[in-house]
Amino acid sequence: MAAALAIEQLHAIAHRASAHWPLDVTSLTLVSQSENTVFRLETSDRGSFALRLHRPGYHSLPELESEQIWTRALAEGGIAIPKVEPTEHGRYYVEASLGTAETTRQAGLIQWLPGEALAEVLADQPPDSLLHDTYFALGALIAQCHLATLAWTPPAHFSRHAFDHDGFVGDAPFWGRFWELSLTTQSNRERLTAIRDAVSAHLQAMPKNRHNFGMIHADLHANNVLRNIDKLFVIDFDDAGFGWHAFDLAVAVYDQLDYFHPTPRFDIASKALMAGYASVRPDCDESFAQLPVFLLIRSLMLLTWIEDRPEVGREDNIPMLLKIAFEQFNNL
Secondary structure (H helix, E strand, C coil): CCCCCCHHHHHHHHHHHHCCCCCCEEEEEEEEECCCEEEEEEECCCCEEEEEECCCCCCCHHHHHHHHHHHHHHHHCCCCCCCECCCCCCCCCEEECCCCHHHCEEEEEEECCCCEEHHHHCCCCCCHHHHHHHHHHHHHHHHHHHHHHHCCCCCCCCCCCEECHHHHHCCCCCCCCHHHCCCCCHHHHHHHHHHHHHHHHHHHHCCCCCCCEEEECCCCCCCCEEEECCEEEECCCCCCEEEEHHHHHHHHHHCCCHHHCCCCCHHHHHHHHHHHHHHHCCCCHHHHHCHHHHHHHHHHHHHHHHHCCHHHCCHHHHHHHHHHHHHHHHHC
């Protein structure tokens, strides 16, 4: 588990990291602390940037550099993403610390994009038309990402994790062994073990080829997509890896599950998402049929994600996530 540092320590690390870029920094403000710690860096003449301190132990430097290789391929394919800012020596990542291993972080700098996160656009009770149009556009964008990836070949040294059978339910899943969740009862762990076995069977029987499996963002929730006027931008590729295309769709629409809202939203959002995706990739019924199992997997992954990150403070969400996962499994 990553060492939880005080905000003051993280700010000091970010300040040291920022010195590697030839910028006149006027302010450095914490904006989020989740998988990574993100600061908004303001300059006197170059505008704003996002400085990310990467979670230690989550990715090796070659894996971080592979993320940049893929995102450059997406940009070349027409996907709107933040521009990476290299250091004065042409590097995309630098190591910064307060002098100890526990405080050592890899840091990277990207362009700060204007716009609102879709979570803000769709806050409260948006009109059905706005919900529909937003998810139609998001579905089309996801399909464009998948098509851009289909046209790209990873170099031999490319290294990223996989959200495949083993990455979800193998002996060492990428986000942890959800069936051993400590923040629940033994009875629930037994139910989670049974769900793991069932999901394993689903995934082993699922087709896996270059048309439905490849590099995916894997975390396209409503805070990782920005809208600026009528254009959508994708941010935060930290979880990107090899996986089924349907998982991108499931993560994108997961926030709209009716469990999370006072009035139903999922039917409108999911149908619009699939329609938008199909407008770019018409032959995708197979991916749509896989959505229920990947929505369940998303619930399961969030259980251990929360447990392994106490600094995020979301443990109170676990009972609700368990309820959702059990109901999703019963409805498979």
